[in-house]
Amino acid sequence: MRFPKLFERLATLAPLPAEEWVKAEAVAKEQSLAKRELFMRPGDAADRFAVVLQGVFRGVRVSPRGGESIKAFRAEGELIGAYAEMLQRLPSMTAIEALEPSHVLVFQTQDFQQLEQGHVCWERLARRVAEQHFVLKERREQEFLELSAEERLVKFWEEHPHLKGRIPQRDVAAYLGITEVALSRIMSRRRKRAE
Amino acid sequence: MRFPKLFERLATLAPLPAEEWVKAEAVAKEQSLAKRELFMRPGDAADRFAVVLQGVFRGVRVSPRGGESIKAFRAEGELIGAYAEMLQRLPSMTAIEALEPSHVLVFQTQDFQQLEQGHVCWERLARRVAEQHFVLKERREQEFLELSAEERLVKFWEEHPHLKGRIPQRDVAAYLGITEVALSRIMSRRRKRAE
DNA sequence: CCTCCGCCTTAACCCAGGTCAAGCCCAGGT
DNA sequence: ACCTGGGCTTGACCTGGGTTAAGGCGGAGG
Numbered sequence: 191m192r193f194p195k196l197f198e199r200l201a202t203l204a205p206l207p208a209e210e211w212v213k214a215e216a217v218a219k220e221q222s223l224a225k226r227e228l229f230m231r232p233g234d235a236a237d238r239f240a241v242v243l244q245g246v247f248r249g250v251r252v253s254p255r256g257g258e259s260i261k262a263f264r265a266e267g268e269l270i271g272a273y274a275e276m277l278q279r280l281p282s283m284t285a286i287e288a289l290e291p292s293h294v295l296v297f298q299t300q301d302f303q304q305l306e307q308g309h310v311c312w313e314r315l316a317r318r319v320a321e322q323h324f325v326l327k328e329r330r331e332q333e334f335l336e337l338s339a340e341e342r343l344v345k346f347w348e349e350h351p352h353l354k355g356r357i358p359q360r361d362v363a364a365y366l367g368i369t370e371v372a373l374s375r376i377m378s379r380r381r382k383r384a385e
Numbered sequence: 386m387r388f389p390k391l392f393e394r395l396a397t398l399a400p401l402p403a404e405e406w407v408k409a410e411a412v413a414k415e416q417s418l419a420k421r422e423l424f425m426r427p428g429d430a431a432d433r434f435a436v437v438l439q440g441v442f443r444g445v446r447v448s449p450r451g452g453e454s455i456k457a458f459r460a461e462g463e464l465i466g467a468y469a470e471m472l473q474r475l476p477s478m479t480a481i482e483a484l485e486p487s488h489v490l491v492f493q494t495q496d497f498q499q500l501e502q503g504h505v506c507w508e509r510l511a512r513r514v515a516e517q518h519f520v521l522k523e524r525r526e527q528e529f530l531e532l533s534a535e536e537r538l539v540k541f542w543e544e545h546p547h548l549k550g551r552i553p554q555r556d557v558a559a560y561l562g563i564t565e566v567a568l569s570r571i572m573s574r575r576r577k578r579a580e
Numbered sequence: 581c582c583t584c585c586g587c588c589t590t591a592a593c594c595c596a597g598g599t600c601a602a603g604c605c606c607a608g609g610t
Numbered sequence: 611a612c613c614t615g616g617g618c619t620t621g622a623c624c625t626g627g628g629t630t631a632a633g634g635c636g637g638a639g640g
Contacts, residue, residue: 251527259530261523274523277516313508320515321472327522328456328469332446334529335454335562339627359588367530372627374589534597554618567597569619 191215193295196241199267203322204314210305217301223288229270230286236279238298239271245292246356250285250364260365263289263353270294273323289357339368340376386410388490391436394462398517399509405500412496418483424465425481431474433493434466440487441551445480445559455560458484458548465489468518484552534563535571 191197197211221240223229229240232252247270249261261284264270272282276299306312333342343366347354363373386392392406416435418424424435427447442465444456456479459465467477471494501507528537538561542549558568 251530253531255531257531259527261526261530274520277520310505310508313505313512317508317512317515320512320519324515324519324522325469325472327519327526331456331522331525331529332454334526335446335456336448336450336452358586368626369628370588371590371629375627378589553616563596564598565618566599566620570597573619 193243196243196267196295200315203318204311206311206315207309210309210311213308214297214302214305217297217304219296221294221296223292223294225288225291227288228285229288229294230272230282230284232281232283232285234272234282236272236276236282237300238296239269239273239276240294240296242266242268242270243293243295245294246289246353247286247292248289248357248361250287251283252285258364259367260361263350263357263361263365265352265356269319289361334367339366339372340380342366343373343376388438391438391462391490395510398513399506401506401510402504405504405506408503409492409497409500412499413490413492416489416491418487418489420483420486422483423480424483424489425467425477425479427476427478427480429467429477431467431471431477432495433491434464434468434471435489435491437461437463437465438488438490440489441484441548442481442487443484443552443556445482446478447480453559454562455556458545458552458556458560460547460551464514484556529562534561534567535575537561538568538571 191208191212192215197206197208200206200211220243221229223245229247230236230238242264244266247264249264249270249272250258251261252258270286272284272286275282275284302312306316333345337345343362346362346366359373360370363370366373368376386403386407387410392401392403395401395406415438416424418440424442425431425433437459439461442459444459444465444467445453446456447453465481467479467481470477470479497507501511528540532540538557541557541561554568555565558565561568563571
């Protein structure tokens with residue numbers, strides 16, 4: 191087994207026999223990405239995903255009107271990929287970019303479907319993953335519905351302390367749905383209030 | 386089989402043997418709700434869900450600061466329940482209220498888990514449901530990130546034409562994340578622009 | 581060493597949407 | 611027919627965040 195820590199992490203989501211994980215490792219490929227390099231670009235087929243072994247990524251959606259907004263950041267142990275597009279069998283509308291020199295473990299969805307044929311554990315795992323992603327998105331929805339930009343900022347750092355210092359401010363702003371300028375103002379306002 | 390149309394609908398999501406559906410019908414209970422009656426209230430255990438047979442519901446979250454925001458509307462053929470809370474085994478933080486005299490088919494999650502033990506089809510169906518809910522939430526997230534309230538309004542009616550006339554304006558506003566006043570202004574602005 | 585560039589801040593101005601308050605319309609109840 | 615109350619609109623005023631544009635600052639390359 192090449193990635194025992196990853197195996198343990200997945201096994202907490204759903205019962206996962208070690209043999210099955212070994213099969214999965216066999217079809218996965220490691221990939222290294224330089225800072226700023228894209229794991230996926232808009233227009234690509236959404237036919238693969240990866241687990242982050244090392245590094246941080248941002249999922250960027252470039253809107254028709256030019257602006258970029260950020261759907262999520264992903265660090266060690268988390269999944270990257272155009273998940274919604276994969277589920278809908280659409281080409282990716284998302285760019286996934288390394289914010290640091292990174293290292294990931296890539297799966298083709300096709301290979302993953304093979305694994306599903308072989309053992310029910312994968313079906314269950316996929317379910318858990320979908321459910322967890324749902325919970326995260328619903329939490330975010332809630333934040334947009336009832337919190338101000340400032341409150342969202344505070345929550346962001348509470349929930350993602352491990353990203354401190356690893357992502358540029360402008361990306362935090364794009365994640366919160368505001369501009370870099372507004373974020374800067376909010377921070378200076380808080381600084382003043384704090385003294 | 387008591388609900389053949391529902392069976393057909395579910396069968397489009399994942400292969401579902403008719404016998405399994407009959408078993409499910411056996412553990413489900415029909416329930417009628419008056420207008421304004423709650424299917425679930427905040428604090429309730431999130432241990433059941435239902436399919437809407439007739440009527441419309443709104444999922445309301447009452448925030449600590451008193452305001453209510455609306456997570457979703459659900460009409461015929463759709464699921465109601467405190468899904469995120471159920472997945473996290475938390476008590477419901479959501480009120481689910483009938484906006485019309487309604488009729489639903491209720492399942493206890495416990496009974497559903499029994500069904501899952503009996504046949505893999507339910508696992509697969511649960512996965513599809515989770516995935517579809519995820520896609521919907523992500524779409525909504527996108528709308529908050531890149532659209533104005535007015536654009537969100539237009540999209541809302543494009544995506545939910547069947548709700549026309551069945552839900553009060555203030556609820557549409559609470560769904561869009563704005564006040565009833567702002568919604569009214571937006572609508573009058575569009576009316577003027579249209580002549 | 582200086583310059584350039586990427587990232588952040590600050591300031592001036594504008595506008596969407598929030599808040600508060602008054603008023604309208606209409607359906608239901610007496 | 612009259613009240614009443616719920617749901618919607620409108621107006622006046624305020625505020626958070628957008629836009630534009632001008633610096634500031636620190637690190638990489640000449």
